[in-house]
Amino acid sequence: MTRLIGEQDYTTVAQDLLTRAAKQGATAADVMVADGETLSVQVRMGAVDRLTKAREKRLGLRVFFGQRSASASTSDFSRDSLERFVAETCALAQAVVEDPVSGLPEPGQYAADFPDLNIHDPTKLQTDQQIDLALRAERAAFAADPRITNSEGAECDSSSGRIILANSHGFLGHYANSSFSLSVSPIASDAGGMQRDYWYGVDRAFAKLESPEAIGREATRRTVRKLGARKVPTCCAPVIFEAEVAGGLLGHLCGALSGYALYKGASFLIGQLGKQIAPDFVTIYDDGRMPGGLGTRPFDGEGLPTRKQAVVERGRLMSYLLDTYSGKKLGLPSTGNASRSIGESPSAGPTNFYMVPGTTRPEDILASVKQGLYVTDLIGFGINMVTGDYSRGASGFWIENGELAYPVEEITIAGNLTQMYANIEMIGTDLVFRGRIASPTVKLAEMTIAGN
Amino acid sequence: MTKDDSGVPERFGMTDREIEQALGRVKVPAVDYADLYFEYCQSESVSMEEGIVKRATKSIGQGVGVRATVGEKTGFAYSDELTPKDLNIAADTARYIADSGRGTEPVPVTQRPAVARDLYPHDRTDIEVATRDRVTLLNAIDVEARRYDPRIKNVMASYNTEYKVMLVATSDGLMVGDIQPLSRLQVTCIAEENGNRQIGTFGGGGRIGLEYFQQDRRYLQFAREAARGAILNLSAVDAPAGVMPVVLGGGWPGILLHEAIGHGLEADFNRKKTSAFSNLVGKQVASEVCTIVDDGTLPFRRGSLNVDDEGTPTSRTVLIERGILRGYITDKLNARLMGIPVTGNGRRESYQSVVLPRMTNTFMLAGESDPQDIIKSVKKGLYAVSFGGGQVDITNGKFVFSASEAYLIEDGQITKPVKGATLIGSGPEILKQVSMVGHDLKLDEGIGTCGKEGQSVPVGVGLPTIRIDEITVGGTKA
Numbered sequence: 001m002t003r004l005i006g007e008q009d010y011t012t013v014a015q016d017l018l019t020r021a022a023k024q025g026a027t028a029a030d031v032m033v034a035d036g037e038t039l040s041v042q043v044r045m046g047a048v049d050r051l052t053k054a055r056e057k058r059l060g061l062r063v064f065f066g067q068r069s070a071s072a073s074t075s076d077f078s079r080d081s082l083e084r085f086v087a088e089t090c091a092l093a094q095a096v097v098e099d100p101v102s103g104l105p106e107p108g109q110y111a112a113d114f115p116d117l118n119i120h121d122p123t124k125l126q127t128d129q130q131i132d133l134a135l136r137a138e139r140a141a142f143a144a145d146p147r148i149t150n151s152e153g154a155e156c157d158s159s160s161g162r163i164i165l166a167n168s169h170g171f172l173g174h175y176a177n178s179s180f181s182l183s184v185s186p187i188a189s190d191a192g193g194m195q196r197d198y199w200y201g202v203d204r205a206f207a208k209l210e211s212p213e214a215i216g217r218e219a220t221r222r223t224v225r226k227l228g229a230r231k232v233p234t235c236c237a238p239v240i241f242e243a244e245v246a247g248g249l250l251g252h253l254c255g256a257l258s259g260y261a262l263y264k265g266a267s268f269l270i271g272q273l274g275k276q277i278a279p280d281f282v283t284i285y286d287d288g289r290m291p292g293g294l295g296t297r298p299f300d301g302e303g304l305p306t307r308k309q310a311v312v313e314r315g316r317l318m319s320y321l322l323d324t325y326s327g328k329k330l331g332l333p334s335t336g337n338a339s340r341s342i343g344e345s346p347s348a349g350p351t352n353f354y355m356v357p358g359t360t361r362p363e364d365i366l367a368s369v370k371q372g373l374y375v376t377d378l379i380g381f382g383i384n385m386v387t388g389d390y391s392r393g394a395s396g397f398w399i400e401n402g403e404l405a406y407p408v409e410e411i412t413i414a415g416n417l418t419q420m421y422a423n424i425e426m427i428g429t430d431l432v433f434r435g436r437i438a439s440p441t442v443k444l445a446e447m448t449i450a451g452n
Numbered sequence: 453m454t455k456d457d458s459g460v461p462e463r464f465g466m467t468d469r470e471i472e473q474a475l476g477r478v479k480v481p482a483v484d485y486a487d488l489y490f491e492y493c494q495s496e497s498v499s500m501e502e503g504i505v506k507r508a509t510k511s512i513g514q515g516v517g518v519r520a521t522v523g524e525k526t527g528f529a530y531s532d533e534l535t536p537k538d539l540n541i542a543a544d545t546a547r548y549i550a551d552s553g554r555g556t557e558p559v560p561v562t563q564r565p566a567v568a569r570d571l572y573p574h575d576r577t578d579i580e581v582a583t584r585d586r587v588t589l590l591n592a593i594d595v596e597a598r599r600y601d602p603r604i605k606n607v608m609a610s611y612n613t614e615y616k617v618m619l620v621a622t623s624d625g626l627m628v629g630d631i632q633p634l635s636r637l638q639v640t641c642i643a644e645e646n647g648n649r650q651i652g653t654f655g656g657g658g659r660i661g662l663e664y665f666q667q668d669r670r671y672l673q674f675a676r677e678a679a680r681g682a683i684l685n686l687s688a689v690d691a692p693a694g695v696m697p698v699v700l701g702g703g704w705p706g707i708l709l710h711e712a713i714g715h716g717l718e719a720d721f722n723r724k725k726t727s728a729f730s731n732l733v734g735k736q737v738a739s740e741v742c743t744i745v746d747d748g749t750l751p752f753r754r755g756s757l758n759v760d761d762e763g764t765p766t767s768r769t770v771l772i773e774r775g776i777l778r779g780y781i782t783d784k785l786n787a788r789l790m791g792i793p794v795t796g797n798g799r800r801e802s803y804q805s806v807v808l809p810r811m812t813n814t815f816m817l818a819g820e821s822d823p824q825d826i827i828k829s830v831k832k833g834l835y836a837v838s839f840g841g842g843q844v845d846i847t848n849g850k851f852v853f854s855a856s857e858a859y860l861i862e863d864g865q866i867t868k869p870v871k872g873a874t875l876i877g878s879g880p881e882i883l884k885q886v887s888m889v890g891h892d893l894k895l896d897e898g899i900g901t902c903g904k905e906g907q908s909v910p911v912g913v914g915l916p917t918i919r920i921d922e923i924t925v926g927g928t929k930a
Contacts, residue, residue, distance in 0.1 A: 050526040050806065053545045057532065072510040075532040092508045095583035099506035127548065152726055187726055187847055196847040234694040234930050264501060265606050265642050265649060343511050380852030381841040382874040386642060386651040391874040391926045393852030410850050412874050412926020414693065450693035450926040
């Protein structure tokens with residue numbers, strides 16, 4: 001029952017801060033407290049490389065003096081220092097300019113139900129157990145192919161934590177979550193040089209984590225297939241995004257749909273609400289209450305209930321991602337997407353964001369391309385959110401007559417995200433959540449590929 | 453507070469004796485090296501948009517990281533509670549890797565080298581300057597950017613300051629502290645004309661305070677530069693795609709060196725032989741006109757440090773001399789395992805992170821060519837003067853970086869601005885393609901942040917104007 005006692009302690013700390021802020025003259029305030037513990041194990045070449053263990057806590061306070069506000073955070077919970085902390089936060093708020101839109105959500109909007117969403121698994125892994133999992137994953141990677149000659153290691157992490165949010169409108173919510181992950185990064189080499197790739201599993205429940213052997217084998221499959229990669233001539237061709245990298249296309253969509261990017265004029269999707277932005281077989285959801293999801297939580301960073309909503313339905317843009325502030329700026333209600341790190345004012349972001357799988361098997365998508373690119377890796381930051389211009393380093397495979405012909409690297413793919421979403425031609429059946437944003441395999445009709 | 457206070461354990465509520473005992477608890481015979489890293493960090497950020505400074509945030513963090521290394525192994529634990537009890541718990545956890553009982557003999561930490569130089573002397577009052585002064589500065593930026601051109605529709609600016617006090621006590625008997633100020637001002641403008649919206653950004657800073665931005669009203673220049681970039685992009689054409697000669701302007705384009713060469717020369721990757729540069733010391737990896745250094749000793753620069761996070765004074769390390777690869781940048785662990793010198797490049801994001809060999813300020817020395825001649829030498833190519841960010845896969849050496857300001861070169865003349873140009877190349881190959889180096893070495897404005905293993909640290913880069921004979925440009929115009 002120590003966990004419960006801890007929760008009560010932090011609740012007391014949070015409410016104490018709200019009281020102190022009010023005494024300093026704050027007209028409204030909210031407090032977020034987070035604590036957690038992590039154990040991280042890295043092994044390399046069959047031996048332990050690094051062990052990291054930590055327990056940490058942090059609290060964030062946001063105060064309002066009418067329409068002026070400021071946020072602050074600290075890891076020092078001692079009584080004296082919190083007294084000073086509240087005073088400094090209040091002083092900071094009074095140094096900024098009034099913002100007519102600022103404020104907490106109205107009473108009556110807050111989350112009232114806190115269902116069990118399966119995001120906390122109390123399993124405590126021992127250090128030796130995590131070392132064993134990581135060693136097995138790396139061993140499996142080496143065993144799977146003799147061309148694996150080196151390794152950047154394998155890592156097994158476990159963490160658990162709690163979030164408490166309280167505000168001066170009387171909202172008080174808390175939840176616990178956990179995460180277990182296992183990854184391995186083998187290096188393959190041949191006369192042509194070295195290549196690396198990796199594979200990983202991550203889940204909120206330890207029992208659902210993929211086996212170390214399966215993760216190791218998949219890491220090796222992905223790594224050795226890159227050996228012998230070469231450039232291709234500059235051209236325009238169809239591009240298939242493997243499911244792992246297709247999630248990135250959805251990530252950029254999230255960025256463009258954030259209320260903050262929209263009201264600042266910094267999104268290429270301004271004014272597109274209700275319009276067709278993709279073909280009619282494209283449907284995208286954001287689901288904050290998907291059981292066990294890595295983005296799942298009962299309430300958002302402002303205490304509003306999370307929910308499942310269609311963001312793109314049959315190609316039509318149905319919703320932005322909004323918190324109270326950015327919603328007001330756009331004349332819309334919050335969508336329960338306030339995302340917040342301790343001590344920052346909220347921003348807007350996805351919960352579990354995914355594209356609904358299509359009806360074509362990934363191998364049939366491949367078979368549909370006579371000559372084109374199958375992308376398995378992207379690097380670089382060549383995305384302009386204001387214009388949608390997109391240009392990134394890529395590697396993967398050249399496709400000839402519906403089959404992977406040879407690995408390619410040191411090329412770029414370029415286009416514009418507005419056109420890229422409109423150009424989605426096929427969607428695979430293979431949706432797997434390995435993060436908060438997930439996509440099946442996606443085929444785009446055409447992109448510019450720069451190479452030789 | 454004076455600089456000397458940074459080396460005083462009482463700053464963190466500890467006595468010398470308590471630190472020596474905790475260090476002794478970790479440093480059992482099986483442990484090769486151990487250290488305790490204490491940190492207090494206070495940061496403040498104010499930001500402006502739509503003409504009002506509506507956001508202010510502040511963050512205070514403190515804690516201690518305890519590390520023990522045994523051969524290649526590292527045990528690490530940290531605590532945000534600074535009490536002898538928590539320190540001992542962290543010490544016992546870090547020592548777990550040595551598979552040994554705790555030590556009982558305190559490790560004396562008597563060496564307290566007087567800081568022979570101070571690369572960023574500061575007056576505490578500059579760091580704690582009133583929030584209102586920062587607000588005034590941001591408001592002036594908004595006015596200046598909008599005045600630059602009526603097509604500027606939105607101006608966003610933020611001013612971040614950080615004040616970090618660190619103290620490291622090591623099992624080789626060293627106790628050394630430092631105060632590390634850091635400031636950065638960033639301006640972003642959005643221009644709009646006939647439905648065409650474009651963005652321009654400009655930023656800079658270093659281990660300096662508000663006075664740096666106020667000097668000669670430098671902050672107004674930041675505003676004009678961001679506005680100029682946004683307006684310029686309104687007339688930009690699509691970038692070409694394919695292999696062509698590229699001229700890089702001086703300063704921030706030095707990010708090429710950071711991605712293409714620098715990461716590949718960090719000692720950890722080379723000890724593990726996972727870098728494309730492994731085993732290439734003494735070999736020709738660049739053309740003879742290239743000499744590249746990493747230098748942590750430049751006054752006030754963003755990437756500079758009096759001492760690294762293991763207490764080693766930073767230095768100037770020659771990475772490539774007239775095209776020949778000379779050496780790696782190291783922290784204590786990798787230097788010991790590889791039997792090579794410690795270069796003062798052991799860095800960590802905070803007490804919550806382990807030390808890794810990281811770059812400080814990485815740049816190419818000036819050459820002899822006239823920058824104008826370099827541009828004139830190109831018949832058809834690209835002239836890139838500013839970049840967003842870059843990334844590298846150190847195993848195969850493939851890197852990319854994205855231009856935010858670039859122009860076509862046609863018949864030796866700079867012509868149209870282009871947008872969306874990404875450069876991609878191979879680290880071990882690209883510097884062999886450098887055929888001309890300008891005499892105009894410039895360091896960047898102080899905006900660089902480098903990511904590695906999830907840890908971000910401030911860095912600097914620099915470059916004279918250079919010509920790369922062949923590199924792949926990733927644009928949309930095939």
